[in-house]
Amino acid sequence: MGEAIVITSGKGGVGKTTTTANIGTALALMEKKVCLIDTDIGLRNLDVIMGLENRIIYDIVDVIEQRCKLKQALIKDKRFDYLSLLPAAQTSDKAAVTKDGMETIVSELKQEYDYIIIDCPAGIEQGFQNAVTGADKAIVITTPEKSSVRDADRIVGLLENESIDPPKLVINRIRNHMMKNGDMLDIDDIIQILSIDLIGIVVDDDEVIKASNNGEPIALQGNSKASIAYRNIARRMLGETVPLQSLEDEKGMFYKVKKFFGMRT
Amino acid sequence: MLDSKQMITIKGTKDGLTLFIDDHSSFEAILDELSDKLSEYKPKKDEPVVPVTVKLGDRYLNDRQKKQLNELISAKNCFTIHAFDSNVVHRDEALTWKEESEIRVVNRIVRSGQVLEYVGDLLLVGDVNPGGKVITTGNIFIMGNLLGIAHAGVNGDRDAVIAASYMKPNQLRIADYISRAPDYDSEGVYMECGLIDKEQDKIVIDRLQVLSRKRKDISGFERRMLNG
Numbered sequence A: 001m002g003e004a005i006v007i008t009s010g011k012g013g014v015g016k017t018t019t020t021a022n023i024g025t026a027l028a029l030m031e032k033k034v035c036l037i038d039t040d041i042g043l044r045n046l047d048v049i050m051g052l053e054n055r056i057i058y059d060i061v062d063v064i065e066q067r068c069k070l071k072q073a074l075i076k077d078k079r080f081d082y083l084s085l086l087p088a089a090q091t092s093d094k095a096a097v098t099k100d101g102m103e104t105i106v107s108e109l110k111q112e113y114d115y116i117i118i119d120c121p122a123g124i125e126q127g128f129q130n131a132v133t134g135a136d137k138a139i140v141i142t143t144p145e146k147s148s149v150r151d152a153d154r155i156v157g158l159l160e161n162e163s164i165d166p167p168k169l170v171i172n173r174i175r176n177h178m179m180k181n182g183d184m185l186d187i188d189d190i191i192q193i194l195s196i197d198l199i200g201i202v203v204d205d206d207e208v209i210k211a212s213n214n215g216e217p218i219a220l221q222g223n224s225k226a227s228i229a230y231r232n233i234a235r236r237m238l239g240e241t242v243p244l245q246s247l248e249d250e251k252g253m254f255y256k257v258k259k260f261f262g263m264r265t
Numbered sequence B: 001m002l003d004s005k006q007m008i009t010i011k012g013t014k015d016g017l018t019l020f021i022d023d024h025s026s027f028e029a030i031l032d033e034l035s036d037k038l039s040e041y042k043p044k045k046d047e048p049v050v051p052v053t054v055k056l057g058d059r060y061l062n063d064r065q066k067k068q069l070n071e072l073i074s075a076k077n078c079f080t081i082h083a084f085d086s087n088v089v090h091r092d093e094a095l096t097w098k099e100e101s102e103i104r105v106v107n108r109i110v111r112s113g114q115v116l117e118y119v120g121d122l123l124l125v126g127d128v129n130p131g132g133k134v135i136t137t138g139n140i141f142i143m144g145n146l147l148g149i150a151h152a153g154v155n156g157d158r159d160a161v162i163a164a165s166y167m168k169p170n171q172l173r174i175a176d177y178i179s180r181a182p183d184y185d186s187e188g189v190y191m192e193c194g195l196i197d198k199e200q201d202k203i204v205i206d207r208l209q210v211l212s213r214k215r216k217d218i219s220g221f222e223r224r225m226l227n228g
């Protein structure tokens, strides 16, 4: 039996889809069987970042409305045998996706895959509810900005109502010089407010955008900071203890992050 | 008329009149006697309205009876009931008092968009994050960071206070008063409390130590007993 993890944030554009693609890819690199689900109906992106857009025939709404079998809608990744994507619908009505439909899909996928990673739409409405329904765990993404942390806090509060483990936190798009100048919230501030466990920090890196544009998630590339960051998150999900990346280019500078645990398995 | 034993005794004090009502007679008999007594009274013109305190002894009056008395006494526009004073309270009332005077201990984080609402005093062990809100009819004590909104004395108790280990709130509200954080980015304060300052007619923030002087009856039950 695999486990389902929803990637959520409240606010849009903070990196949910990027994180889904990269954590999924990193887990596949470690020979896990992974299925990604895009639940952002009408604004699907995950297929583009994964470079799988051209292969879509059926989507999640087709599955829910029983126009095809779940297996038929899954798109196999170009690079890994056991990495698949269930794409969102681009045109159908959002209301087509229901909690029941999601639950059925997720529990069926859990039979075959180790990890089901669910990319959540922005907001706290029905789309969020659907994405969260089938999940066992959650990862909340925030950037070091007040508004983003505020929305993450709201999401953590809403997740308390679900039968889900306390979520883990990813802080994305960190710009070290801004943090140092106090122009961005620093990591300790963010953790203090949200008081959930940190599972990774990812620097802001142009390479992430380039890689996404090429349909090759950055986690596939050798040694950029962001790619190591995403692979570290995956390792922590598997229970490894991996120290946080230093944000400085030179060695020696570490953040005094008090709360840091791997994802419980 | 039973004149042998007076059912109603009236005394003048510097604060107005005090009406002692014998607690053995029937309520109807009392209304009769009172209306007789009042009819003897011929008010002079331009006399100020006299406040009346009604001492009930061991008698309990329900709301309807209080209303009847009130109508009778204020009928001539020269008296007004200032307070009823009885040795007995109704069980429901006592339970409400008890509820309002209990301190509730809650251990959690109140996150953005969440509202924690209680009757009585609240001791929150945890933070109120920006956009989170706690509301009580009594005092609010927070062992943690108050960064959101706290509203104490929501039913109008202006003596209620808000205390926190650290506070840098979006807003403090006490009864019908509101104060908000300044627009510039300010530092928070440690171990302080917000309370209404009567002279300045606004909420002020002060050291916790002032409470022992300014809010002696901070325990909810005593407050209730004294103020009804």
Ligand SMILES: Nc1ncnc2c1ncn2[C@@H]1O[C@H](COP(=O)(O)OP(=O)(O)O)[C@@H](O)[C@H]1O
Residues within 6 Å of the ligand: A009, A011, A012, A013, A014, A015, A016, A017, A018, A019, A045, A122, A172, A173, A174, A202, A203, A204, A205, A206, A208, A209, A212, A226
């Ligand atoms: N670590 C990063 N460094 C640089 N750009 C990033 C990073 N993470 C995300 N982005 C960019 O931010 C934008 C929004 O990311 P996306 O994953 O689509 O957010 P969401 O799914 O939360 O709306 C995209 O253009 C993406 O390439």
Ligand SMILES: [Mg+2]
Residues within 6 Å of the ligand: A016, A017, A018, A040, A045, A120, A121
């Ligand atoms: Mg997205």
